[in-house]
Amino acid sequence: xxxxxxxxxxxxxxxxxxxxxxxxxxxxxxxxxxxxxxxxxxxxxxxxxxxxxxxxxxxxxxxxxxxxxxxxxxxxxxxxxxxxxxxxxxxxxxxxxxxxxxxxxxxxxxxxxxxx
Amino acid sequence: xxxxxxxxxxxxxxxxxxxxxxxxxxxxxxxxxxxxxxxxxxxxxxxxxxxxxxxxxxxxxxxxxxxxxxxxxxxxxxxxxxxxxxxxxxxxxxxxxxxxxxxxxxxxxxxxxxx
Numbered sequence: 001x002x003x004x005x006x007x008x009x010x011x012x013x014x015x016x017x018x019x020x021x022x023x024x025x026x027x028x029x030x031x032x033x034x035x036x037x038x039x040x041x042x043x044x045x046x047x048x049x050x051x052x053x054x055x056x057x058x059x060x061x062x063x064x065x066x067x068x069x070x071x072x073x074x075x076x077x078x079x080x081x082x083x084x085x086x087x088x089x090x091x092x093x094x095x096x097x098x099x100x101x102x103x104x105x106x107x108x109x110x111x112x113x114x115x116x
Numbered sequence: 117x118x119x120x121x122x123x124x125x126x127x128x129x130x131x132x133x134x135x136x137x138x139x140x141x142x143x144x145x146x147x148x149x150x151x152x153x154x155x156x157x158x159x160x161x162x163x164x165x166x167x168x169x170x171x172x173x174x175x176x177x178x179x180x181x182x183x184x185x186x187x188x189x190x191x192x193x194x195x196x197x198x199x200x201x202x203x204x205x206x207x208x209x210x211x212x213x214x215x216x217x218x219x220x221x222x223x224x225x226x227x228x229x230x231x
Contacts, residue, residue: 040223044221
């Protein structure tokens with residue numbers, strides 16, 4: 001009955017490869033997010049989708065491409081992986097977006113990406 | 117520029133003592149304020165939020181936070197610390213005028229509770 005689930009939990013791969021991380025939420029939320037947490041634990045928003053529509057697209061290399069097949073899923077595909085991509089990637093979801101939304105975000109347990 | 121500051125990288129407290137984790141923000145208007153906790157190898161978990169009303173907000177695991185508008189602060193507190201409270205704590209703020217619900221995150225404070 002995991003609320004926000006990410007797969008895989010660990011991802012070890014070589015520089016230059018392409019990889020995907022999947023995220024699913026069963027909370028019925030309509031907004032989903034991808035965050036990157038670096039080695040110093042600093043949290044940075046990458047993307048946000050509301051009802052499958054991209055609403056936040058921070059300064060992220062275009063090697064990163066999110067895809068939302070439906071509002072319960074938000075996957076992250078990364079092309080040509082680089083050493084600097086090593087981090088923990090978190091998926092999150094929340095209910096509602098827009099001016100009055102004050103609902104908390106619910107996080108998955110992260111995908112630990114290591115680039116060799 | 118909008119920002120959130122957690123001035124202490126680490127806070128050390130003896131078990132049973134009160135704890136405070138500090139957060140100040142620079143966001144215009146009346147923001148929404150949040151605290152999250154992250155345990156090792158886990159995602160962030162929501163603790164509490166301030167929307168409006170009483171300046172003292174109570175949340176999960178016995179934590180509370182006090183909103184101070186004049187000092188633009190939202191410090192996290194607990195009257196009696198437990199060893200199991202040891203974790204990384206994040207303060208986050210949202211500008212109510214932001215239609216994209218983007219949170220501005222602090223850098224996190226590592227809380228260590230010693231037996």
